[in-house]
Amino acid sequence: MVRIWMNRALLGLGWGALVTGIVGMALYFGLGRQREFAVLLASGASYLMLGALVGLLLFLLARGWRSAVVAGVVVAGVLWTQVPIFVSDGRAAGGPVVTVLQSNLLFGGADVDRIVRTVRDEQVDLLTVEELTAEAVTKFETAGLAALLPYRYVEPGGYGQGTGIYSRYPLRDTRKYDGFVMGNLGAVMEHPQRGPVAVFAFHPMPPPLDFAAWTAEMRRIREILDATTGPALVGADFNATRDHTAFRDLLRGEFASAAELVGAGPLPTYPTDKRWGPVIGIDHILIAGGTAEKVEAMTIAGSDHRAVLARTRLDG
Numbered sequence: 580m581v582r583i584w585m586n587r588a589l590l591g592l593g594w595g596a597l598v599t600g601i602v603g604m605a606l607y608f609g610l611g612r613q614r615e616f617a618v619l620l621a622s623g624a625s626y627l628m629l630g631a632l633v634g635l636l637l638f639l640l641a642r643g644w645r646s647a648v649v650a651g652v653v654v655a656g657v658l659w660t661q662v663p664i665f666v667s668d669g670r671a672a673g674g675p676v677v678t679v680l681q682s683n684l685l686f687g688g689a690d691v692d693r694i695v696r697t698v699r700d701e702q703v704d705l706l707t708v709e710e711l712t713a714e715a716v717t718k719f720e721t722a723g724l725a726a727l728l729p730y731r732y733v734e735p736g737g738y739g740q741g742t743g744i745y746s747r748y749p750l751r752d753t754r755k756y757d758g759f760v761m762g763n764l765g766a767v768m769e770h771p772q773r774g775p776v777a778v779f780a781f782h783p784m785p786p787p788l789d790f791a792a793w794t795a796e797m798r799r800i801r802e803i804l805d806a807t808t809g810p811a812l813v814g815a816d817f818n819a820t821r822d823h824t825a826f827r828d829l830l831r832g833e834f835a836s837a838a839e840l841v842g843a844g845p846l847p848t849y850p851t852d853k854r855w856g857p858v859i860g861i862d863h864i865l866i867a868g869g870t871a872e873k874v875e876a877m878t879i880a881g882s883d884h885r886a887v888l889a890r891t892r893l894d895g
Contacts, residue, residue, distance in 0.1 A: 597631055597634030597635075601630075602627055618823065621822050622859050629657075632654055672894045672895065673892075679891060680705070682862075682887075683708070683882055686738055687712030703888070707778075710740075711743040733745075740762055742782055753766040763796075764779065766778050776811065779804075783800065785818045797825040804867075810867060813834070834867045843874045846887070876888075
């Protein structure tokens, strides 16, 4: 009798866990993508998907074989969505290496000296920053960034509005894109070996602050990337994880996520100012016309985001 009740309890818990996993899968594939609550919940869809694995284990313990079969199908779907991010793409490129560093400065309060040291030590060629203030621009100059990355296109601003691109190589055709609340920038970097390379620094609105703006701005970013030809590099705080369809839509064309190319996993970057963080990856480096050889996240004091460093190699 005790065994029967235990099995029933395990089956009940298992179905609760499995439904959680199914919800995670549904959010991953865009269920409710026009609703703010669903999009916010989708930030952690991968965590919800773990419920399917828990459910399968509980069903097996309860010897609920038919339930286990259902859970096994869902688990297969979960693995299909998640395993690829842990496996290197294996792409090869024969062109020059371009090392990219992406960092959100948290209203300009990040440790600028640490960022400059990273630029120096890792021989960074392209730095993209968000939440760049006028004070942070001055701090970068004082810390010696200009000697390492002498070319820049910066649009500093208050609070989170400022954005900047710093480059080892000349920049031309700089532009600040219309249709965004915060600064979203583009330029052409003249690489001495590869020639013109499009570079971008994006920072759409956080969906909790203005969901309609985030939705529209992610569409706008996709339009910009779809119109880009040739090699390109993007550093961005997209305020979106890989579990958001709006982010994966950016990868349907020529662009790929550097982290996924090297199999770096979810690469959580936010928030770092909480004892329980970081738990989600919203900072990304994208590449078109090339591949990535190394990607890592690093903590920057004074910021609530980890910076992302990627060693990319352009096609020859």
